[in-house]
Amino acid sequence: MSLQRTAELMAQLTDAAWFDERACAAYLGITVDTDVSKLPGFPPPDERGLRHVLDVEEWAQSTRAETETALYRHYDGRGALLYVGISLCAIYRLSQHRRKPWSRQIARVSIEWHPTRSAALAAEKKAIKRERPIHNVIGARRG
Template structure:
């Protein structure tokens, strides 16, 4: 996982929240476009997960992290940010967002189903 460099992303915190604390993080591409908004106690662990699971991660170039005193506050900010800031790669919480990524996923899923129906196992 290549942790994105950032002009805004210095984490003013030890990096891992307490049982109550949580962060909201925003990940941006090279042009500064918002790719993703997420929440968690340990942003670096979340980024490692994203880098292993999501095709958009290779586009990540910078980030911003905000800390909240409670998980409830962080969740409220995450949902607000997803709704109002329209990150390209968030496909949860707001109908219609992430359409391109979801359409690609559905095409791959259908291709896999077709291969299984035909008995072909190679990609």
Template sequence: MIHPGARGKDTEETAVYRLFDAEGRLLYVGMGRNPMQRWGSHAEQHPWWPRVVRFTVKWHPTRQEAAAEERQALRSESPVNNIHGTERHGLVTGAGVRRELELRRAAQRRRAEQAAAASDPE
């Protein structure tokens, strides 16, 4: 497996990455010269990030080739959380975002309750 980190600054190599959840659903398709850095941004900005359990990375010699693969993947693979470049672009409502945030908060509450129960000396 090729390391998903950055390529050297003297190259145009660009990766297309796919992020999957535990059920194998394609959550997101993206591209960049440093996928790990992009994933850090996703982790900070997107409520769906905690569901990512697996990724694939494919390197392309040029940004143009990577962009072509990303566009094709967005059209044909229907990643759950991509908006730009998909038929959902412009149709996103706040309801989906609110639901994601509710699920994330519920999961955080469950983890906190489990941690509290595990540390209770009873």
């Protein structure tokens, strides 16, 4: 996929509440050429061929226990760990972190995949406890 198409998809993901087939796939962190209408229980499109983000997210929540999930880490330019989190789509989640006051400090992102959401949650909890990222509430460093 071209860099321009990726940018267009990200703009659609962050600025719109209605997704076409490719944007649904990108949001879910799967290949954008996936026919999402064939996913079991996936919400049907409206008359325009679009799906609302809340319907897509509700479906994703209901299937996440069985879905490969990303554990991501955000680092600053010196290598300090800023934040640890999990998501089906780490790129979309990064765009959501833009609203955080510390987001401009992000210089590098690492992503590791886990076979299920529960495995990713366990790894996230362990990472926060061991690595003490600066901006995780649970793992926040105290003066």
